[in-house]
Amino acid sequence: MYVLLKHLRRLRREIALPSTGRGGSLALRHVDAGSCNGCEHELTAAANPFYDMQRFGLGVVASPRHADVLLVTGQVTTRMLGPLLSAYGAMPQPRLVAALGDCALGCGVLGERAALAQPLEQVLPVDLRIPGCPPSPQKIADALLGLMAGGGERSSATDAPYS
Amino acid sequence: MSARAGVSLAPPQATRVREVPAASWRAACEEQARAGHRFCALYAARGADGIELRSVFAHPRGEEVLVAPVPTGAVDTLIDLFPAAAQDEREAHDSHGVRFDGHSPLRPLIAHPADPQEWTVELEGDAAHQVAVGPIHAGVIESGHFRFAVVGERILHLDLQLFYKHRGLEAAAEGRTLAEGMRYAQRACGACAVSNSVAYAQACESAIGLAPDEQMRRGRTLLLELERLYNHLNDLSAICAGVGFAPGAMALAALKERAQRLNLAIAGHRFLFGSIALGASALRVERQTGKAARAELQALQDEQRAICHELRFAGSLQARLGGVGAVSAQDAALLGAVGPAARASGSRQDVRRESPRLSYADFVPAAVSHPTGDVAARMWIREAELEQTFAILQELLETDLSTGEADASGAQAADTGIARVESPRGETTCAVHTDGESVRRLHLRTGSYANWPVLAHACRENLLPDFPLINKSFELCYACVDR
Numbered sequence: 001m002y003v004l005l006k007h008l009r010r011l012r013r014e015i016a017l018p019s020t021g022r023g024g025s026l027a028l029r030h031v032d033a034g035s036c037n038g039c040e041h042e043l044t045a046a047a048n049p050f051y052d053m054q055r056f057g058l059g060v061v062a063s064p065r066h067a068d069v070l071l072v073t074g075q076v077t078t079r080m081l082g083p084l085l086s087a088y089g090a091m092p093q094p095r096l097v098a099a100l101g102d103c104a105l106g107c108g109v110l111g112e113r114a115a116l117a118q119p120l121e122q123v124l125p126v127d128l129r130i131p132g133c134p135p136s137p138q139k140i141a142d143a144l145l146g147l148m149a150g151g152g153e154r155s156s157a158t159d160a161p162y163s
Numbered sequence: 164m165s166a167r168a169g170v171s172l173a174p175p176q177a178t179r180v181r182e183v184p185a186a187s188w189r190a191a192c193e194e195q196a197r198a199g200h201r202f203c204a205l206y207a208a209r210g211a212d213g214i215e216l217r218s219v220f221a222h223p224r225g226e227e228v229l230v231a232p233v234p235t236g237a238v239d240t241l242i243d244l245f246p247a248a249a250q251d252e253r254e255a256h257d258s259h260g261v262r263f264d265g266h267s268p269l270r271p272l273i274a275h276p277a278d279p280q281e282w283t284v285e286l287e288g289d290a291a292h293q294v295a296v297g298p299i300h301a302g303v304i305e306s307g308h309f310r311f312a313v314v315g316e317r318i319l320h321l322d323l324q325l326f327y328k329h330r331g332l333e334a335a336a337e338g339r340t341l342a343e344g345m346r347y348a349q350r351a352c353g354a355c356a357v358s359n360s361v362a363y364a365q366a367c368e369s370a371i372g373l374a375p376d377e378q379m380r381r382g383r384t385l386l387l388e389l390e391r392l393y394n395h396l397n398d399l400s401a402i403c404a405g406v407g408f409a410p411g412a413m414a415l416a417a418l419k420e421r422a423q424r425l426n427l428a429i430a431g432h433r434f435l436f437g438s439i440a441l442g443a444s445a446l447r448v449e450r451q452t453g454k455a456a457r458a459e460l461q462a463l464q465d466e467q468r469a470i471c472h473e474l475r476f477a478g479s480l481q482a483r484l485g486g487v488g489a490v491s492a493q494d495a496a497l498l499g500a501v502g503p504a505a506r507a508s509g510s511r512q513d514v515r516r517e518s519p520r521l522s523y524a525d526f527v528p529a530a531v532s533h534p535t536g537d538v539a540a541r542m543w544i545r546e547a548e549l550e551q552t553f554a555i556l557q558e559l560l561e562t563d564l565s566t567g568e569a570d571a572s573g574a575q576a577a578d579t580g581i582a583r584v585e586s587p588r589g590e591t592t593c594a595v596h597t598d599g600e601s602v603r604r605l606h607l608r609t610g611s612y613a614n615w616p617v618l619a620h621a622c623r624e625n626l627l628p629d630f631p632l633i634n635k636s637f638e639l640c641y642a643c644v645d646r
């Protein structure tokens with residue numbers, strides 16, 4: 001254990017992440033609406049010692065009740081549409097939605113029409129778009145930090161039906 | 164048979180396909196078992212004269228496919244002969260309406276009925292109750308729904324409802340050209356993208372009568388092992404995370420990150436997407452890149468060994484692994500376990516031994532000193548397999564790798580191609596039906612698909628709070644099951 005902690009301390013010195021510099025935090029809830037698991041791997045990687053997004057106040061929480069941001073991966077399947085809307089409905093307001101990865105952004109979607117629901121932008125108001133297949137952990141962390149600083153732009157879908 | 168005798172250097176052979184009448188379907192499959200052939204897959208397809216059922220069996224020299232037209236829509240079940248075929252039969256029913264006499268109740272697999280009683284076991288007794296989990300989980304995890312039947316905290320039984328991420332990739336691939344079909348196989352799963360792509364490419368190449376040259380075999384083997392490297396590091400990290408042992412989880416996550424950066428340096432993508440093509444290999448590794456990659460691999464291996472050494476002496480981790488989620492060798496074989504999960508229970512099955520289209524000469528499957536089939540064994544088998552993967556990668560990178568292509572194999576073109584590839588999670592079987600130009604049917608049965616029922620079995624009699632750990636020790640994908 002001591003050796004592992006020493007190893008991680010050295011790694012932290014070598015990587016030398018910038019100081020956090022700003023206050024605040026964002027609680028993230030991830031929903032996999034039908035991804036290939038690539039975005040999940042990269043979102044998890046954004047917490048590894050190379051990016052360490054927790055130190056910037058970005059943490060994944062277990063429940064949408066505790067979340068500021070709904071982080072959605074994958075093209076929305078018909079089976080995940082209901083659970084996705086339930087998770088959004090369970091969030092306290094104000095709340096934000098981030099589309100993580102090309103599939104969530106409706107790019108290059110593959111599959112049968114009957115198995116896929118409407119694109120995410122048509123069912124929830126998207127505030128942050130993180131393109132990539134999958135986006136790298138660096139891009140994910142940068143985009144979320146930008147959101148924390150007040151970035152992001154609301155899409156046209158209305159907030160009303162699922163509140 | 165000795166481990167080495169399984170290494171086949173014979174030229175790749177075309178898949179043998181044999182048609183049997185529906186009435187003798189079961190007998191013909193039973194005959195395969197008697198001949199010592201292993202069940203690999205069962206699926207339905209739309210043939211020229213209606214729905215047909217196909218089963219794939221493997222032996223060290225290749226595969227045999229049985230085809231039975233099912234004009235009445237029903238055949239005898241195989242599940243008492245091959246319990247591993249249970250999910251396959253449920254899928255064939257949901258996708259193509261085939262009925263299986265003797266498979267009762269035939270629970271839905273792809274279909275999601277509103278009433279959970281249609282896919283869960285009935286519980287009796289005052290103390291027994293059901294715990295529902297998902298489809299959205301608490302961490303960054305793929306979507307799927309579990310129903311635990313428990314007494315107190317003890318798990319009696321687990322029913323799985325997957326296919327929340329069903330995108331209809333197989334159906335959507337039908338009618339595309341063989342080259343376009345690659346995207347569908349690759350997109351099935353990010354973490355197994357190379358395995359699934361190679362399986363698809365090999366199935367197509369087998370059908371149209373192409374055999375890879377040496378550079379292409381080396382290139383694909385390199386990519387497959389790079390995929391295994393980052394996955395195994397990820398899975399070891401996940402087991403540490405499964406018991407809340409953050410120092411181990413983070414140290415290994417950092418190694419996984421470096422392995423993915425190596426993927427980016429060698430093949431231009433952290434998950435190696437787009438690196439496999441049909442009938443050709445574009446991957447080139449020149450001296451400088453190869454040398455740098457070998458140095459980084461050596462550094463990764465040194466650190467991984469040091470970390471695993473520490474893990475063996477971390478009491479808070481070790482106390483959680485032994486005897487948890489144990490699967491006996493017999494159960495693993497019966498349920499059709501594959502990959503590290505099977506080898507942790509003592510199996511020596513590894514498709515890399517039987518891969519003449521790849522570069523695995525003299526490959527001997529890894530083993531653990533105590534194949535106890537529990538979380539501990541599933542952890543240490545990955546450590547043992549990493550040793551092999553590092554050695555294979557070092558050897559492949561010793562000489563320059565140039566682009567490769569496939570030549571005519573001498574085998575006649577066929578309408579069916581079958582390929583099996585050892586993914587990080589085990590044997591992946593891909594079947595492609597083609598007229599030579601386009602995909603008529605694509606079926607992908609991945610290592611995760613084979614192992615989900617084994618995971619459900621492994622958590623019986625264990626504590627509910629140990630489920631996340633047992634789950635992490637298998638670390639199965641949902642995406643390549645749901646497709």
